[in-house]
Amino acid sequence: MRKKKSLNVVWHKAPDIKRKVVNLKKNLDLDWVNTSKIFCFRSTNSQSRAYARIWGLAKIWQLAFDSSPYYIIEVLAEKFDHLSDNEKDKVLLHEIAHIPKNFSGSLLPHIRRRGKRNFHSRVEDLVSQYLRISKIKQ
Numbered sequence: 001m002r003k004k005k006s007l008n009v010v011w012h013k014a015p016d017i018k019r020k021v022v023n024l025k026k027n028l029d030l031d032w033v034n035t036s037k038i039f040c041f042r043s044t045n046s047q048s049r050a051y052a053r054i055w056g057l058a059k060i061w062q063l064a065f066d067s068s069p070y071y072i073i074e075v076l077a078e079k080f081d082h083l084s085d086n087e088k089d090k091v092l093l094h095e096i097a098h099i100p101k102n103f104s105g106s107l108l109p110h111i112r113r114r115g116k117r118n119f120h121s122r123v124e125d126l127v128s129q130y131l132r133i134s135k136i137k138q
Contacts, residue, residue, distance in 0.1 A: 006045070006047060007045040008045060009043050009044070009045050009046050010043065010044050010045055011041045011042070011043045011074070012041065012042050012043075012044075013039075013040070013041060013042075014040040014041055014042040014075060015040070017040035017041075017042065017073060017075055017092070018035075018038070018039075018040040020088065020089065020092055021033075021035060021038060021040060021073065021092060021096070022035045024089060024092060024093060024096065024130070025096075027130075027133055028093075028126065028129050028130060028133065030096065030126075032099070032100075032101045032102070032103055033096060033099060033103070034103055037068065037069060037070045037071065037103070038070070038071045038072070038073060039070065039071070039072045039073070040072070040073045040074075040075070041072060041073070041074045041075075042074070042075050042076075042077050042080075042081075043074050043075070043076055043077060044076075044077045044078065046076045046078070048076060050076060050079070051075065051076060051079045051080045051083070051091045052073060052074060052075045052076060052080055052091050052092065052094070052095050053073075053074045053076075053095070054071060054072065054073050054074070054095040054096075054098045054099070054107060055071065055072040055073075055074065056069070056070075056071050056098075056099075056105045056106055056107045057069055057070040057071070057105045058105060058106070059104070059105060059106070061105075062105055068105075069103055069104055069105030070105065071099060071105070073092065073095050073096075075091075086134070089130060090127050090130070093123065093126045093127055093130060094123050096126070097119065097122045097123045097126055098119075108122075
C-alpha cells in the first residue's frame with residue numbers, strides 16, 4: 001500500500017480574521033490583547049483536525065531576535081470557512097483565551113494546573129459575554 005502524497009500547507013494573510021479579532025477585542029473589552037502584535041493567517045491543505053490554532057513567540061525567540069511578544073492566529077480554511085459567523089467568533093475566542101493576561105508570548109494550555117479557574121471556564125466566560133453582547137446588538 002502506498003501512502004497518499006499530501007500537499008504542502010499553504011498560508012496566506014487573513015485580514016478578514018484580523019478584523020474579527022480587533023472587533024472581538026473592542027466589543028468584549030479584552031484589554032490584555034494587543035491586536036497590533038497579533039497576526040492572522042488562513043492555511044489550506046492542513047491535515048489537522050482543528051478549526052484554528054494559535055502560535056506564540058516563545059521567550060527564547062524573543063531574546064534571540066531582541067523582540068517583544070507576538071502571536072499568530074491560524075484558521076484552517078477547509079474547516080473554519082464553512083462555519084457560521086457566530087461559530088467563527090467562538091473559535092477565535094477560544095484561541096484568544098490561550099493568550100495569558102501578561103501577553104508574554106507564551107500560551108495557556110487547555111488544562112491549568114494552578115489556580116481556581118481552568119481554561120474551559122475562561123472560554124465559556126468569553127463566549128457567554130460575546131452572546132450577551134450579540135443579543136444586545138440585535
